[in-house]
Amino acid sequence: MIKLDMVTKVYPDGTEAVKNVSFEIGQGELCVLLGPSGCGKTTTMKMINRLIPITGGTIYIDGVDTAKMDENALRRDIGYAIQQIGLFPNMTVGRNIETVPELKGWPENKRRQRGEELLKLMGMDSGEFIGKYPRELSGGQSQRVGVARALGGDPPILLMDEPFGAIDPITRVRLQDEFLKIQQTLKKTIIFVTHDIYEAIKLGDRIALMKEGELVQYDTPADLLYNPKNEFVENFVGADRALKGLQLIRVKDVVKASPPTVKSGEKTEIVRERMERAGINWLAVVNGDGNFLGGVGKADLGKGDSVGDVMSPSAETATANTVLNEVFSLMLSHGLDNLPIVDKDNRLQGVISFDTIRKALVELTQRGKTG
């Protein structure tokens, strides 16, 4: 889809911002350009839509040398979202989003429809926001509109330069999650620039780690974490790389079997026997419909006759889509040995334990080492 071949940027004063960078990005992939500031990641990205002229090498899109294309036509087919957003303050939200469709000469009703569609995709009420001006929006709303505008002309490629960088941490996490969900349906080819390793691991299909204008390692997040090419990569991913790797695994990847459960009405005596026979210390409690109610530990069984009397109702649950670092953090902060997995109707799907997390991590680490 996109191929960089020995791409180089030398400024007139002799500064080499990017040196012989070559890599390929597959269709529908999200490639993160990662590295410390001044490593050339933004320069590399801007050479793709020719905002910065290339001084050496070639960039191909679908096999065509971009240097031979009309630069404005090229840019209209590449969505562009930046940290400072750059919404046009003299235009309404709707007209901002319709910028590229207008440049492409789409008929007005199609443009309008596109604007409404994209606002909805971003989780914004189009009736409320389409006529607003950028100065009436909050930071998070502006950033959503910025992404919507980048998607305006339905480009196959998207360039994003730290689009969530200037937003408060809570909104940022929410925008990242929303963005991942949107990308799952849109399947755009995305180049995403960031200096945040967590963001890179969370979003990237592949990560291109750069240092002083050179490409150090181009790999999947797991390989970058567990199979670092050299000391720089190792230091950049950090000593807690094992923990960072938990972000790569979701509950559904590791919890398969449905767990043994007890009904709240069962007698504690019988449950104790079952626990001893199976050699377990904890069981999830459900009602007749399979809805999760709480957990019961072996030590609590003596305190009453029925399970319902002695169980501890638990508010903390995860879903099949929760990433393991969130699960791990929940378990640590609430002192839980087991975390129940429920679906959206609170029906018990499984239970995850520390041991499951440990095993998953060992597997991931080894896959990195052998791969």
Next chain:
Amino acid sequence: MRHYVILISLLVLLLGLTVWITSLDWIKEGVYRPFAWGDIANCTKAHLEMVVIAELIAIAIGVPLGILVTRPVFRKLTTPIIGGANVGQSIPSLAVIAIMAPILGFGLQSAIVALVIYGLLPVLRNSYTGISNIDPAIVEAARGMGMSRRQIARKIELPLALPVIMTGIRVSTVITVGTAELAVLVGGAGLGRITLAGVYTMQPLTILQGAAPTAALAIILGFILARVEGGMTSRGLKVKAEMA
């Protein structure tokens, strides 16, 4: 609101003064012969004409020049042109007008050229500032989306700079109304003729008879241009930020 009250009171005062002086019975007073209504009307008309002509020329030169020096190709000219205009403004207006007479001769042309030179700076400087103060991220986003230079100028830069440019034109106009008082020294016309007559004959009331309508004219033109400025400003630039 308070701003309007002050402006309107001032205007009433100035116009009242003019009416009062003009309608004084000079034979009865015995010492003073005021200019007649016809003289004031003619001088005001001539004054306005000079200001409008000079201002139109200043806009025709200042706006394009100010915008031009923001373009990358002409970056090198920015400092000499903006700096030169600044120096021009720092020369006293009387000197600028006085210099014109020996060069261009006595007459309206000298007066207008001097007024153009003097009124150019606010127009030029605000055109330059209006464009160059636009957040670079906005222009970068526009380029990144595939807008041509011309489209960026027309759809983004001009609408965003327009309020600032209009302010420059308003300031320049108000200044020019005042400076035009001096045009009479090099053979121009205008209300300066009345003021100067008052100075020569040492009649304070005659001086006021020329000065008061001049000040009123500046206030009226300033007010009209402020309204035009408001009307030309995009609604998106006027909305209040309601931070969530």
